[in-house]
Amino acid sequence: MFYRLLSIVRQQRVSPGWQNWPSARSSTSAAEAHSIALPAQAQVVICGGGIMGTSVAYHLSKLGWKDIVLLEQGRLAAGSTRFCAGILSTARHLTIEQKMADYSNKLCHQLEQETGIQTGYVRTGSISLAQTQDRLISLKRINSRLNVMGIPSEIISPKKVAELHPLLNVHDLVGAMHVPEDAVVSSADVALALASAASQNGVQIYDRTTVLHVIVKKDQVTGVETDKGQIDCQYFVNCAGQWAYELGLSNEEPVSIPLHACEHFYLLTRPLETPLQSNTPTIVDADGRIYIRNWQGGILSGGFEKNPKPIFTEGKNQLEIQNLQEDWDHFEPLLSSLLRRMPQLEALEIMKLVNCPETFTPDMRCIMGESPTVQGYFVLAGMNSAGLSFSGGAGKYLAEWMVYGYPSENVWELDLKRFGALQSSRTFLRHRVMEVMPLLYDLKVPRWDFQTGRQLRTSPLYDRLDAQGARWMEKHGFERPKYFVPPDKDLLALEQSKTFYKPDWFDIVESEVKCCKEAVCVIDMSSFTKFEITSTGDQALEILQYLFSNDLDVPVGHIVHTGMLNESGGYENDCSIARINKRSFFMISPTDQQVHCWSWLKKHMPKDSNLLLEDVSWKYTALNLIGPRAVDVLSELSYAPMTPDHFPSLFCKEMSVGYANGIRVMSMTHTGEPGFMLYIPIEYALHVYNEVMNVGQKYGIRNAGYYALRSLRIEKFFAFWGQDLNTCTTPLECGREFRVKLEKGMDFIGRDALLQQKQNGVYKRFTMFILDDHDTDLDLWPWWGEPIYRNGRYVGKTTSSAYSFTLERHVCLGFVHNFSEDTGEEQVVTADFINRGEYEIDIAGHRFQAKAKLYPFSSLFTHKRRKDDVELSDFHGK
């Protein structure tokens, strides 16, 4: 019904763009489209004629690539795109998502003018309602970030809400966020407009053409097999929406694209007696789990229910497609919520309940980027019900990625390589998306963890630690302890520690931190990605010298902290590398680098060398012994002197611990505190752990978790890759010049960029902020993404934060820019610029005074300085 209406609307429009567009003609001319033979070759083949595929085609053609073929199995814009509710909203939780949505909004706004195709774009604005104070805090945080991006938005009172929307019941509201420039649009028409513009730029579009599989030779895309013949190509873009997973698996060497569809319902009504104005704002009532927009004088309302119905778990299934019907019983809670919000709608007549499956990903963020295993295989899918909002930005970034090799923004959070094959189990996806879909409208509090799809990868000590009260978080499928609940603590209270304020584990983490400072703690850090690179000759050293910025030609047994940089000097990875022997290196990277780092190394390694790269993550259990007494514990267990004289800092030695031999002991702790990392072959893990705990008893040993670790490293001003560091930050921008050896005697990736930056100065600078007037007990805690103000002007955002138990203050880390007051252009940031400023951090609309520092407080920390001035290692990967 909806589609029919849509097509009627479409037919009423006469647009010149349609005539010279081979595929999107009405059904009578479809036969004609069939007869057109596919080209034998193209540079790029895009699979999927939805809003994502057309957006990628549009942006690629804008960037000058012309030899593009877009294939659609059915009709253009006839999948989820057709059913999309058509809400363009910038109220997103991630900055990158806000940027994509903002760009999409601007794109849609001018698209009608550009193409002459009506897209139904109406700037209605959107109002996100808060029924609780916590929800309001969440909205205020989004509001702060929207404002610094130049997107107008404000927090408004319930009374104002009632003025903006005539039908709303506002009695149970505590506030709302109004984003006046948000819009509604017909997403199918946007897709058609994008396709039309792309085809004018030379993109060839073929509908009713099904991609069977992608042809890969030597890990490189060479062509596409379709039901109408083969096309040779260099690039393939998988924009197949909910079928992207299956399409990825159809390859001979499967490409894992973890996403899964769930049924999604929305209601369409007939017009109200006095039809709603077309500019009536869109309402998002997340606490009521619904969204409501005006639609042809009536309303369109859907939501994200608590009990989603996953679908197509076993792939495309005709029976399931036929059964995609209105399920009113399932919609009942959302309908109740709608009538509670707009009681006057009781008498409004129903037109239809639409069931349109939407695609969700395991971490609620979309998937883009190149496959880690197949070069030239790009993906853009898994939009978590926000396809329209992201379409423009995501298409643009992916096009840039393909044309320039990297997008103009850091998109690591959305990169396909954050996932591996371990997230591709159908069971895992089915279970996880059932959690993800309701989460879209759940309150997102700091430090939430997924509950489903857990306990996939665990350390051999998991059960032991769990029995001792460990509370777990998950990273890349690996369970990591957050903190250990003492036996006398009330567990029930702890499980419900969802708050924007001081969490109830505060005291627990404090005692763990204190123990790290005064005695010794053990943290299971087995999740880290561990690679070994070995060669017969000097090839290993040579390739590493080329890939890493620090000098790796160090004596055997030394550890080097170094970045793996890209051409522009940005961090692709940040790791610690130990030279095990002349020809063998042991490389430790953050947990979620497993796929990315591997593919980067593979990509840059000579194909037929004698280099052996091995992923040994699973072979070792890592225990981190932090604290001044770690020395005593280890020497007692090994009968070997462990003092700095015998075992200097950043040193690695294979030795025996207890009965177990061959333990790689490294004098580093990733925190700047004294101590050791033990890399233990897994069969010895339990033995070594037991011995350490037994012997450590008299030194006051205890278990600790990642929260303690984080507090320790943030107060020491250590940046984490993945949160503070990304592909767009260089070592110079975060004060790590000393880890770059520009003159190490050979070239390395990113050297030119760094040399240039060294000459010109940096445009942003990693800075540590100590919150001054922040009351830990009463004020909202910082998380990340809070705007930083210098002398009242916005200069950047925080990237991470933690409470420092040493300073007894909150510490935030973040980047300071220097935007020109006149033009807004970025200018060079000097130490002077940083030091001569009054800073404030905006937490959910409240600004706290902060002191900026470019170097950590060395005087505060009493332990001996050793080899390096400070041991700067730091990847937590959070």
Place this chain on the structure above:
Amino acid sequence: MPAPTQLFFPLIRNCELSRIYSTVCYCHHKHICCLSPHVPQSRLRYTPHPAYATFCRPKENWWQYTQGRRYASTPQKFYLTPPQVNSILKANEYSFKVPEFDGKNVSSVLGFDSNQLPANAPIEDRRSAATCLQTRGMLLGVFDGHAGCACSQAVSERLFYYIAVSLLPHETLLEIENAVESGRALLPILQWHKHPNDYFSKEASKLYFNSLRTYWQELIDLNTGESTDIDVKEALINAFKRLDNDISLEAQVGDPNSFLNYLVLRVAFSGATACVAHVDGVDLHVANTGDSRAMLGVQEEDGSWSAVTLSNDHNAQNQRELERLKLEHPKNEAKSVVKQDRLLGLLMPFRAFGDVKFKWSIDLQKRVIESGPDQLNDNEYTKFIPPNYYTPPYLTAEPEVTYHRLRPQDKFLVLATDGLWETMHRQDVVRIVGEYLTGMHHQQPIAVGGYKVTLGQMHGLLTERRAKMSSVFEDQNAATHLIRHAVGNNEFGAVDHERLSKMLSLPEELARMYRDDITIIVVQFNSHVVGAYQNQE
């Protein structure tokens, strides 16, 4: 007060003396039976003595309650919250799952759910379930007592032993007898599946055991050594008759222990119906005495449910029973033997255990009462002899046994006392249990189609449907679920909480006016095993 009363006193739970008398007491009063034709007579198995009625409550109220049956007339203050309702409904629920061996359940029975809801205080219904250990098969039964719970209690304790013994082969009987003789440990005969509230009388166990032993000794003596095949039907009939005979004999002989003496008399003078199922593989035997009922739930190929009755009610609605009674007594009694649909105008079921007032000769009754304890003698009811009592016995405990060979489509069996069947149609019972067990309400999905439906109308409809759904998931026990429907169903067949709450909050003395004790056992069959049996042949 004589000493024996005091002995007997603490054993009666939650019950003052007057009630003991009143429950034991019955007497005929035509008047009430005639005056309340629209009060289903089935409501009260015995017509109460008017004196008792007047004694207990003002007469006006009595009329109001019996005639009106309007819920509005019940006191409003007794409303219960849903959790309270649930705690009442679930107080007696019991579930048994047949254990699996090697991940497989080889029994044709998956398990059973049972529950009972009292209307009398104390409840007069009983239930039993046990697995036969020396033979194959499982026994399940419901027992509806009247004129007190003494007889139903005794039958629930003893009947399965009589059946089990009747089923035992000669060698096993010998073995058991030898063990008893030499004081060795006995082979266990039954494994009981009991709810904690289902109790066995400790005091009478010795007495009961001796009677049982006599029975198997006779069986041993009678054995000719020829027939090794034991006919289940015959065994069931023999066991029923024998137990009733023993109850009667024990009361005539009496017991030196005054407590036991009084107990056997109460057992004999009260009565009980019994409906017992014996399941062994695909062989299902139902032995029924009285008006409890066994109903088989059959799932048709299209998924719908149909009910197959496996027992005949022995009451005035059964023409064959009426004819039997008339044949067993002289022609001149034809009019008096069943009056107002009751046996001799008094008793609703036409077959029952106990009830010696309908079995013994007048002489015997008088003799037993005179020699009996004072409580028996002092009371007026004991002197009462049923009217037109010319050719006893009028009542028998002999069961009617039906046999059914289980098929894969036979999914479950409902055994229930008449408290259930008089409130619900058998088809509804089977449908509700079937839908409960398959976990699905076969609700048609709603489609708006071309109709004009407003959001408000749709919302109302959906809320209603959800309420219906939620009642399914509230219960973990099929019997509880059935009781919830039996008591709480409104005119649309949906559970109405308000109604349920009102029914359950009735004060003890009124509850019996609105409903009878309900006891239900739902036995679930294992279609795979049943199917496998079928394929073997």
